[in-house]
Amino acid sequence: MMFHWRWDFTYEILPRLMWATVNTLIAAGAGYAIALVLGLILALAQRTNWKPLTFVVREFVEFIRSTPLVLQIFFVFYVGPQFGVRLSPWTSGMIAIGLHYSAYLSEVYRAGIEAVPRGQWEACRALNMSTADTYLRIIIPQALPPSVAGMGNYLVGIFKDTPMLSVIGVAELMHTANAIGAENYRFLEPYTMVGVIFLAISLPTAGLVRLFEGWLRRKLGL
């Protein structure tokens, strides 16, 4: 009977799945790091007065948000080499996923920055602060706490999207579960365990994000 759950098989494949989990976390973490930094750059670029730049960035963000992640992953990995950009599956995957989420995060940052009252900008101006100091010391610290919830959502989102990297052969959880299933003709245990592992990581992450938000607000005295 194929629906019979085999614990011995589950224990046997667990170490492999755990290693794959580490890979998944690395992919999600690296992708998220790229997205955090690039997203901020995109958000700030949209706030400059230089119209061509804001237009290009705006359209780039819209393009990324309107096309599927899988297509973007394929594009970086398979089309890149035609332009002389030859990247490993890992690098391609992290760039694609980081790029994809940077578009979403830039919107989160943008909303956070726009939520800072105009009076704060004017106070900076009246104190004759430079644009860099205004952003780094006054605006971004205030834009951060209201952005944390959105940033947390996308952290969980990027983690849940890492299975997409299996399509170009990144050895993350989904890819490993597929391999185990194909080798043993048993898919019930590997897939179930993948679900359990995702759940076990996503749920606490959401809670931790909320704790972090509260801590940040207290630390900033807001």
Place this chain on the structure above:
Amino acid sequence: MDMSAFPLELPETDRPMVRFMNVTKSYGRLVVLDQLNLDIAAGEMVSIIGPSGSGKTTVLRMLMTLETINGGVIYVDGKPLTHMAKGGKLVPADERYLRMMRSSIGMCFQHFNLFPHMTALQNCMEGPVQVLGLSKQEARERSEELLSLVGMIAKKDQHPSRLSGGQQQRVAIARALAMRPKVMLFDEVTSALDPEVIGEVTNVIRKLVAEHNLTMLMVTHQMGFAHDISDRVCFFFGGKIEEQGPPDILFGAPQRDRTKQFLSAVKEAH
């Protein structure tokens, strides 16, 4: 616009601390200030009164370079503020020039605009450290001295959210003074305050007028306060100065009908 009518610099003999020369400001077709001419001498305290929409606040915001102007030139201490000399002509000032000129001016706002993630002391130290390049030690000494002046030294480690409106405004005054401006601007600094705390802010300004030789420009709805401390009061109406003069005359014996109407309307409201 022909800029040749405006000097690159005001002559030594005719150099008020602030000069608005034919300054015009409009938003689209709405003219907020129409060919404004106004001199403020060094050390003078000038109050601006008038109905809402008369352009009072815009005068301060232009001087703080929070608004650009559409015509004319503003001079501060003899040098153009809104423009800069380039090739023997006045051209609109760029950000670098503005940063140089802006350091002579400080401003306090109706809604205080303190930085909420910093304590009172940090608010005061921010400008001196980041902009003037003072050491933390120097900035702290300067800030603590000013917080004492405004009576807020006991609350120096509190964040703005823990302070009342009057207390926040006093910190904001200290923060602006910490930059050692030549000209201080007060934009309706008591309008957002509860009646019982207005006195604590006006008393600080009274003290500044009495003890410091600052040039001050204040927009206010507190007629009694404006009367007490001003060297001169300007009544704005429809984007122009309708009438100006020493407070005793402007409040005691106004000449123009609009001034009389405004003052009696204000008196009735109180």
